Amino acid sequence: MSDNGHQNVTMITCTAPVNIAVIKYWGKRDEELILPINSSLSVTLHQDQLKTTTTIACSKSFQEDRIWLNGKEEDIRHPRLQSCLREIRRLARKRRNSGSPTSDVTSVSHKVHICSVNNFPTAAGLASSAAGYACLVYTLSQLFGVDGELSVVARQGSGSACRSLYGGFVQWKMGERSNGTDSVAEQVAPESHWPELRVLILVVSAEQKSVGSTSGMHTSVKTSDLLTYRADAVVPSRMEEMIGAIRQRNFAAFGELTMKDSNQFHATCLDTYPPIFYLNNISHKIISLVHRYNQHYGEIRVAYTFDAGPNAVIYTLQEHLPEFLQVVCHFFPPEVNGGEFLKGHPVHSSPLSEELKRAINLEPTAKGIRYIISTKVGPGPCVVEDPDLHLLGADGLPKKNA
Amino acid sequence: MSDNGHQNVTMITCTAPVNIAVIKYWGKRDEELILPINSSLSVTLHQDQLKTTTTIACSKSFQEDRIWLNGKEEDIRHPRLQSCLREIRRLARKRRNSGSPTSDVTSVSHKVHICSVNNFPTAAGLASSAAGYACLVYTLSQLFGVDGELSVVARQGSGSACRSLYGGFVQWKMGERSNGTDSVAEQVAPESHWPELRVLILVVSAEQKSVGSTSGMHTSVKTSDLLTYRADAVVPSRMEEMIGAIRQRNFAAFGELTMKDSNQFHATCLDTYPPIFYLNNISHKIISLVHRYNQHYGEIRVAYTFDAGPNAVIYTLQEHLPEFLQVVCHFFPPEVNGGEFLKGHPVHSSPLSEELKRAINLEPTAKGIRYIISTKVGPGPCVVEDPDLHLLGADGLPKKNA
Numbered sequence: 001m002s003d004n005g006h007q008n009v010t011m012i013t014c015t016a017p018v019n020i021a022v023i024k025y026w027g028k029r030d031e032e033l034i035l036p037i038n039s040s041l042s043v044t045l046h047q048d049q050l051k052t053t054t055t056i057a058c059s060k061s062f063q064e065d066r067i068w069l070n071g072k073e074e075d076i077r078h079p080r081l082q083s084c085l086r087e088i089r090r091l092a093r094k095r096r097n098s099g100s101p102t103s104d105v106t107s108v109s110h111k112v113h114i115c116s117v118n119n120f121p122t123a124a125g126l127a128s129s130a131a132g133y134a135c136l137v138y139t140l141s142q143l144f145g146v147d148g149e150l151s152v153v154a155r156q157g158s159g160s161a162c163r164s165l166y167g168g169f170v171q172w173k174m175g176e177r178s179n180g181t182d183s184v185a186e187q188v189a190p191e192s193h194w195p196e197l198r199v200l201i202l203v204v205s206a207e208q209k210s211v212g213s214t215s216g217m218h219t220s221v222k223t224s225d226l227l228t229y230r231a232d233a234v235v236p237s238r239m240e241e242m243i244g245a246i247r248q249r250n251f252a253a254f255g256e257l258t259m260k261d262s263n264q265f266h267a268t269c270l271d272t273y274p275p276i277f278y279l280n281n282i283s284h285k286i287i288s289l290v291h292r293y294n295q296h297y298g299e300i301r302v303a304y305t306f307d308a309g310p311n312a313v314i315y316t317l318q319e320h321l322p323e324f325l326q327v328v329c330h331f332f333p334p335e336v337n338g339g340e341f342l343k344g345h346p347v348h349s350s351p352l353s354e355e356l357k358r359a360i361n362l363e364p365t366a367k368g369i370r371y372i373i374s375t376k377v378g379p380g381p382c383v384v385e386d387p388d389l390h391l392l393g394a395d396g397l398p399k400k401n402a
Numbered sequence: 403m404s405d406n407g408h409q410n411v412t413m414i415t416c417t418a419p420v421n422i423a424v425i426k427y428w429g430k431r432d433e434e435l436i437l438p439i440n441s442s443l444s445v446t447l448h449q450d451q452l453k454t455t456t457t458i459a460c461s462k463s464f465q466e467d468r469i470w471l472n473g474k475e476e477d478i479r480h481p482r483l484q485s486c487l488r489e490i491r492r493l494a495r496k497r498r499n500s501g502s503p504t505s506d507v508t509s510v511s512h513k514v515h516i517c518s519v520n521n522f523p524t525a526a527g528l529a530s531s532a533a534g535y536a537c538l539v540y541t542l543s544q545l546f547g548v549d550g551e552l553s554v555v556a557r558q559g560s561g562s563a564c565r566s567l568y569g570g571f572v573q574w575k576m577g578e579r580s581n582g583t584d585s586v587a588e589q590v591a592p593e594s595h596w597p598e599l600r601v602l603i604l605v606v607s608a609e610q611k612s613v614g615s616t617s618g619m620h621t622s623v624k625t626s627d628l629l630t631y632r633a634d635a636v637v638p639s640r641m642e643e644m645i646g647a648i649r650q651r652n653f654a655a656f657g658e659l660t661m662k663d664s665n666q667f668h669a670t671c672l673d674t675y676p677p678i679f680y681l682n683n684i685s686h687k688i689i690s691l692v693h694r695y696n697q698h699y700g701e702i703r704v705a706y707t708f709d710a711g712p713n714a715v716i717y718t719l720q721e722h723l724p725e726f727l728q729v730v731c732h733f734f735p736p737e738v739n740g741g742e743f744l745k746g747h748p749v750h751s752s753p754l755s756e757e758l759k760r761a762i763n764l765e766p767t768a769k770g771i772r773y774i775i776s777t778k779v780g781p782g783p784c785v786v787e788d789p790d791l792h793l794l795g796a797d798g799l800p801k802k803n804a
Contacts, residue, residue: 225631225632225666226632226636226666226669226670226673230628234627234628256675259675263674263675263677264627267672267673268628268669270669271628271669272665273661273662274693275665277681277689280683280686281683284682287679291676
């Protein structure tokens, strides 16, 4: 933390990761507190490829709370943003009043300036709100010296944000209490637990914008009988099964359950009235491709999952990654002069056998996939120590390039 | 019935209709007897547009049972065909042994020649097996003078065939007995009950062939938790609700439940492992179009349903048909020189307001729909009296043009 001289600006910068659920969260039992109708489980992706960076400054001289997202000032009065600010300040006051010796001197009553950027295009359709709210809450907690149950605060920004507060494999326990104090995230296994696990994000060309997840899940809870059944009768045993598969590093069990749960989530979207479609023809083809690939080898080597949009997230093991990537490039030939097709973590080249191509037996679809991000499991939020990396200047306003 | 002279060939010709379910059948509890996991309900379509015609001849001189479908001889040993032949002959013997005075003289031990044609292209992806098996069983029953519970026999050819044995609105009660004797079709209301009801079949351009319904539902029963729940907990009350809506001619209730049940059926297909997709991007667009059209008027004027393929079946009332047809033609402009776009029952032309086009606000998709069949509710199977219309000649072989 740095104290920037004459203006008495205290400033801190942190980063937080994106997470991709393998047991899906869809539906709230309390819209205000963001309490889910079922527990969920996710993999935290590595921040080298996907992260949010947030700088928060605090000063007696600031007139009001302000926020800049990806270079543009946004309305600080957004209810969910206000929930997070209010909750963190409440925890900070509680901590100060209890006279905790480590409590920070930064005044809770000072206004804050928040500046946040993603290192990936928002247009990619990757849920950026989880990383964004996790980063906001984590950075605020560092600024105010709060170290309580942050996942309860982040959850009130965006439900899945609570899972971005930890690295590795993270469950969000739905909890039972009506005040939500037991609806918390918890690490199932750290990022070092399964070093061979690899992730590809296939960014799919979409014709139209999908229904937002907040309104989508609201309609699903109101109208889908199948969603209620899923939450009550299917997810509890899947959570146990998934935790077991991860602890044992059993890819076949992990992959099959990941695919089944993605499909069931999209099934409940279709059972919603009016129905919600997130998967398009390209998504369907990716699903066929994965099943045919696994079928050819007689084992599950690759698994897909889809969130509230047509992009696929692929989980596989390091040993299968080069070949599967070649398969994707063969059946979804990239646009010529379309820019870099594979971004992120490099992947070794691998030959592709004619036998495998014949076994998969799909018509190639040019330009169906815009680009691919290669990444792996990663750690939770981090403090950025280098003051040069602050997104706000000494005056508390965004730097030119932030 | 005609007795064709020197060869002693007895011959009869009948027609049977297609039916489109509004409460869907998906999943068997007994694969052999074709007993369903839930009851279902359908609308019988008019035979002026869609029908199967079957001629069956019977003679002591025939050496073996034979069958010709749409001009091509097929293998008579097909197990489901054998089930129908065996069951009808069993009923005929039972009837003769009981000495019923009306029982026919035609010998049950004689071999049969079966010739069957559809008046619609098989390539349209309309489930032709229901009309086909209903027509086979009805014609056999006429030939052998059997008038027992034919739906039990037709059900063993193709489950949904039992519903094509009646006109109007027909339920297939799932039954409880393990021998299937109470798994029967029953008319809910005759074809004259709701004269304003209209049907449009939107034949959609499909890239690839869908998974067949027999193997699809087999995999669904084995793998989808949601399908089990649907059959046990959702369908029973929907059947009651649908019967009530039909009896009261309540289009809003009929339409909403039809759409919800179609969506839930496709949801259980997605919850199947590996998942089954019958709806494509065009199907999704038709669904959006219908919801936006209804939304614009603040009431349900049009409803969609989809079977095991991408084609939409639209139910609406006569008063709304011309406008809705114009809407479809505007948002799915036909292929130029693509042949007749609207087939079947003529529809009056109607202007289309700019306001409505704006309200729907979808990007038109050229060539998404290949053609449209306009039809309405119709009667059950009929005997064709005119001997010139037999598909088999006096020699018991298909006529040249059959």
